[in-house]
Amino acid sequence: MYNANVSGAMNNQTNEREKPTAVRLAEGGRSRITDREQERELVQAVQRGTLGASHEIYEAYREQIFNLSLYMIGDASQAQDVVQTVFLKVFRGLARFRFQSSLRTWIYRIAHNECQDYHRRQRISHVPLEAILGSSDEIDTKPNSDALHGRRERELIIQQAVMQLPLKMREVIVLKYVEGFSYEEMGKVLRCSAGTVASRLNRALVELEERLRPFRRVL
Amino acid sequence: MVPYIEGELEAHDVSRIEQHLLDCGWCRELLLRLRAGHQMAQNLPHFMPGAPHQPQLEALMAVAAPSAPMHHERAPLWEGWLGRVSTPRMVTALAVLVLIQATFLLVSNRGYVFGKRSGAAIKLSALDLKEFRQLSIPELKSNTQPHVATDGFVRDVHTDEEEGTVAFKLVDSEHSSGSFVVCEIMNPIHMPAPAEGSHVRVYGVARYDAQTDRKWNEVNPVLNISVLKR
Numbered sequence: 131m132y133n134a135n136v137s138g139a140m141n142n143q144t145n146e147r148e149k150p151t152a153v154r155l156a157e158g159g160r161s162r163i164t165d166r167e168q169e170r171e172l173v174q175a176v177q178r179g180t181l182g183a184s185h186e187i188y189e190a191y192r193e194q195i196f197n198l199s200l201y202m203i204g205d206a207s208q209a210q211d212v213v214q215t216v217f218l219k220v221f222r223g224l225a226r227f228r229f230q231s232s233l234r235t236w237i238y239r240i241a242h243n244e245c246q247d248y249h250r251r252q253r254i255s256h257v258p259l260e261a262i263l264g265s266s267d268e269i270d271t272k273p274n275s276d277a278l279h280g281r282r283e284r285e286l287i288i289q290q291a292v293m294q295l296p297l298k299m300r301e302v303i304v305l306k307y308v309e310g311f312s313y314e315e316m317g318k319v320l321r322c323s324a325g326t327v328a329s330r331l332n333r334a335l336v337e338l339e340e341r342l343r344p345f346r347r348v349l
Numbered sequence: 350m351v352p353y354i355e356g357e358l359e360a361h362d363v364s365r366i367e368q369h370l371l372d373c374g375w376c377r378e379l380l381l382r383l384r385a386g387h388q389m390a391q392n393l394p395h396f397m398p399g400a401p402h403q404p405q406l407e408a409l410m411a412v413a414a415p416s417a418p419m420h421h422e423r424a425p426l427w428e429g430w431l432g433r434v435s436t437p438r439m440v441t442a443l444a445v446l447v448l449i450q451a452t453f454l455l456v457s458n459r460g461y462v463f464g465k466r467s468g469a470a471i472k473l474s475a476l477d478l479k480e481f482r483q484l485s486i487p488e489l490k491s492n493t494q495p496h497v498a499t500d501g502f503v504r505d506v507h508t509d510e511e512e513g514t515v516a517f518k519l520v521d522s523e524h525s526s527g528s529f530v531v532c533e534i535m536n537p538i539h540m541p542a543p544a545e546g547s548h549v550r551v552y553g554v555a556r557y558d559a560q561t562d563r564k565w566n567e568v569n570p571v572l573n574i575s576v577l578k579r
Contacts, residue, residue, distance in 0.1 A: 192398060193397065193398055196396065196397075196398035197395060197396055200396055206396075206399075209398075210398065210399065213398065284392060285392055285393070285394040286394075288389050288390070288392050288393055289393060289394055291389075292390070292393060303390055303393070304393070306390075307390040307391055307393050308393050308395055323516075323533060323535075323569065325533065325535050325569055325570065326509075326514055326533075326535060328351070329514075329535055331351055332350060332351065332383060334386075335351070335382070335383050335386030335387055335390065336379070336382050336383060336386060337386075338386040338389060338390060339382045339383070339385045339386035339389070340382070342385075342386075342389055346385075349389060
């Protein structure tokens, strides 16, 4: 959801001579930069030193990068730190950005590298799914008072199963099913062929199905 | 298979897959598992980040100033040409072809070994070489046939153990940087990586990567390699 308070604060700092390009709000209030020309205008505005343009880029991608980071890292607080680091690198690098790829691809690629670095530093070990959620029998006996509770529980189970996947499998699942990337776009972010992406996604889905099979009764 | 599950394939590709599924129990089982995984993955929740800490946000924005470039993007093992994707149509066609080609050869040649949880590994015992149109590397540019065989010298072999892929360049001439084609061996097809500098004949599916910074011919997936001369 677009944060009006932050936007209001940042607009006060806008350079009056150079108004930032208007942010487009998609359904649900989430800002999106969907047009390559709009991307180019925003980047050039940042390169001219327009603070409002920087904010638009931040707001356009913050939520998406947070989601990717959260799924890759598993901790909201650490994911927020990764988001900050990603955008620090984005804003430092925008001065020399030459549109050899789209802005979106470039930002996601930075996030992908940052998450990989995080894992190398942290050497995170994974806990078995049953240790987090209990066995499927235990889930069955928990009070399930309403549809919303049931839906959240299903989402939690699926989310945790995805968090258990190897990083490369997890990433293609998140990029496709949470971020809505095409095979082509995933290939650009991950620097691999569409065929590799397709193969990896197939293996990830089979792996996910196998991990969730004990919980199929509640899904 | 995911494009098939999502109904994104064209009619003739759907027909080919469904005809194959009539005869292949392994693929039918795979499809069931993929469909289940796909349906579950569609329920992944989307999270909202908390409100940014204002002083930190302002500090980030203040960084947006010309500075020395940061090499935050890792240089790939191969600079420039490796591992780029094709047009969306080629992507879906490739996904279909990988499965159909591998399982067609599996069924027709009976040369396969099934793995366990990690999925099936496919060993190709024989190919009908008459299927493959013999072309030189420069001739690939005007090729319209799906199955080709081409000769060349192996350069820049790159193996990704985790992905189970091997990619290499096949160049026209041993001693000069002339025409080339990018070749990729991918799961579930397994074969040894060709030796650097070896003279080989590569059999596989012909593609063209039309991305702006690529524009090269590919043999992807590679279905067989025969060594001509070391």
